[in-house]
Amino acid sequence: MSNFKVFLKGIIDVSPLMIPVVPFGLIFGVLAIDIGFTPIETMAMSLIIFGGASQIVLLQLFSGGASSLVIISSVGAVNSRHLLYGAVVSEHLSDLKLVWKIIISYFLIDQAFAISNDYLKKNKDSNRYFHLVGGGATCWVIWQSTTLLGIILGAAIPEKLGLSFAVPLTFLALLVNDFRKFINVIVIIISGLVATLGYNYIPFKAYVIVAALAGLITAMILTTKMKKNE
């Protein structure tokens, strides 16, 4: 297949996964404006960070008055799953030039990883990475355009609708597959409890990081125990 065809296949494969990105982008744009960011700042966030969950965490902490250090480390923690994506995909990209690797790592987001990881495993053509570029570029276009639409709509949506409730709902939606796994459910409960109980007591609004660490430590202990019992 030609480079363009592989690129096109990436676009087609990722398209169904773009449906949930639309409300997510809208919510981000609307909330950012609501909190008091300028349209340019809001757009720049989407262009630079290009990561939905972490951008909404940023808004949440910023509106709660957290310090820059806490916000930056929380955003980093939310995005740390991309370390995993990078590590998994890297074996397929080892022959590429550094510039290409950097471009691809910018586009390596959840949805693009989900579809291209399968493709990269099954195909051995030297241009197979165009699939990832196609998927990533599609996500990029959808994310930027829905952010922009949210910015425009932001002023028109009444506060009474309580759209900020869409934030926990969005994150809840991202966990739907984890509710079926025992260890994940325990991790979810531990992290949620630590964050809620520590919300007013953990200094510097660092409750996201503290709760996440508590959750990860729980996961480590439980997975180790499970292995021993096998």
Next chain:
Amino acid sequence: MIALIKKEMFNDRIREVLSFVPSAIFPAIIFPAIFINDKGLFEIDDNPKILAAIIAMIIGIISRSIIATIFSGLTSYWFLIFVV
């Protein structure tokens, strides 16, 4: 990370733990957003967000659909605050 990291640096154990990152981080956003009000107080009585979140969670578990989860949560929230 693709550019900087060699595959060998990530063993299976680290991969396994990293796969729990969403389950460990997202609840830290979800729970306070539901249970703690604008004034920073714990709120459990007369809090429509709790029921709406439970409905969304059940719909999410059944449907496995991101859209259905968000939509059912928001509509039940609006139903609870505007109609009930």
